[in-house]
Structure formats: C-alpha cells, structure tokens
Amino acid sequence: MKKLIAAVILLSLSPKLVFANAHCTMKATAVDINKNGQVYFSFEGYGNSLYACSTSTKSGYISTETCKLMYSTMLAATLSKSDLTLSFDTSESCESLQNKYRNNWKSLQADGFYHFRIRS
Numbered sequence: 148m149k150k151l152i153a154a155v156i157l158l159s160l161s162p163k164l165v166f167a168n169a170h171c172t173m174k175a176t177a178v179d180i181n182k183n184g185q186v187y188f189s190f191e192g193y194g195n196s197l198y199a200c201s202t203s204t205k206s207g208y209i210s211t212e213t214c215k216l217m218y219s220t221m222l223a224a225t226l227s228k229s230d231l232t233l234s235f236d237t238s239e240s241c242e243s244l245q246n247k248y249r250n251n252w253k254s255l256q257a258d259g260f261y262h263f264r265i266r267s
Contacts, residue, residue, distance in 0.1 A: 171241035172232050172266070175224040184211075186218050188255070190231070194248035197255050207256045217263075224265045234262040 177189035179196060184203030189195040199221075200206045200214035209217070224231055235244065236259035244258060 167238050169235045169237055169239060169241050169244060170232050171235070171244060172230055175221060175229060175231055178218060178221040178225050180218060184214075186214055186221075188221055190248075192249075193245050194251045194253065196252050197248055198253070199255050199260070208261075209256070220265065221263075227265075230266040232264045232266060233260060234264075235259045236261055 171193075173193050174191040175188065176191050177195065179187040179189070180202065181187075183201070185201050185206075186199045187196040188199050189197065200209040200217060202211055202214045202218065205211060206214065223229075233255070235255075237244070239247075239258065247253065247258070
C-alpha cells in the first residue's frame with residue numbers, strides 16, 4: 148500500500164504529466180491549403196504557415212471533417228480580420244509559444260493545440 152501511495156505522489160509531481168492550458172490571443176493573417184490538403188494558419192506576431200491539420204488524412208487527433216471545418220472557420224476569421232484565442236494543452240506560456248512559432252513552418256499540434264475561438 149505504501150508503494151502505491153508513493154507511486155501516486157511521484158506521478159502527480161512529475162512535470163511531464165502536469166499540464167496547464169495556455170490561451171493565446173492573436174490576429175489571423177492567412178490560411179493556406181496545399182495540393183495534398185494540408186492546412187496551415189498564419190497569425191500576426193506568431194509566425195506564418197503553422198501546420199494545423201489535413202483535409203485528406205487524419206492528422207494526429209484532428210479528423211478530416213474537423214479539419215475542413217477549421218479551414219472554413221479560419222478563412223472567415225482571416226477575411227474579417229478577427230482576433231482569435233487559441234488554446235493549447237501545455238505548460239508553456241503564450242510568450243514562449245510566440246517565440247517558438249516565429250520561426251515558421253511549425254506544427255500547432257506538437258504543442259497541444261486543441262481549440263480556437265473567433266472574437267469580434
């Protein structure tokens with residue numbers, strides 16, 4: 148019993164298993180789709196061509212149908228110059244993510260991207 152309690156305590160203290168959510172506000176600047184159906188988002192101050200998903204094959208945890216909905220929603224956000232809030236399941240801060248994405252051509256899913264909201 149003591150070993151079980153010790154294991155639970157150790158697992159609960161592990162930094163790899165403890166996540167916080169980062170909710171980052173940004174402005175959509177572009178949405179791209181290539182001939183293979185891969186969708187990329189661009190954000191002011193956060194970088195360009197950040198891989199989001201694929202409309203032709205399941206990509207990570209995002210289905211093709213969800214990706215198509217995300218593409219059309221992001222297109223509307225880009226055309227209306229709306230602010231967005233992207234949510235990540237990560238212990239990193241928005242500032243840290245912003246610095247990482249400035250290099251372009253990164254994957255949003257690699258940092259736990261799971262939700263975005265258009266704000267007027």
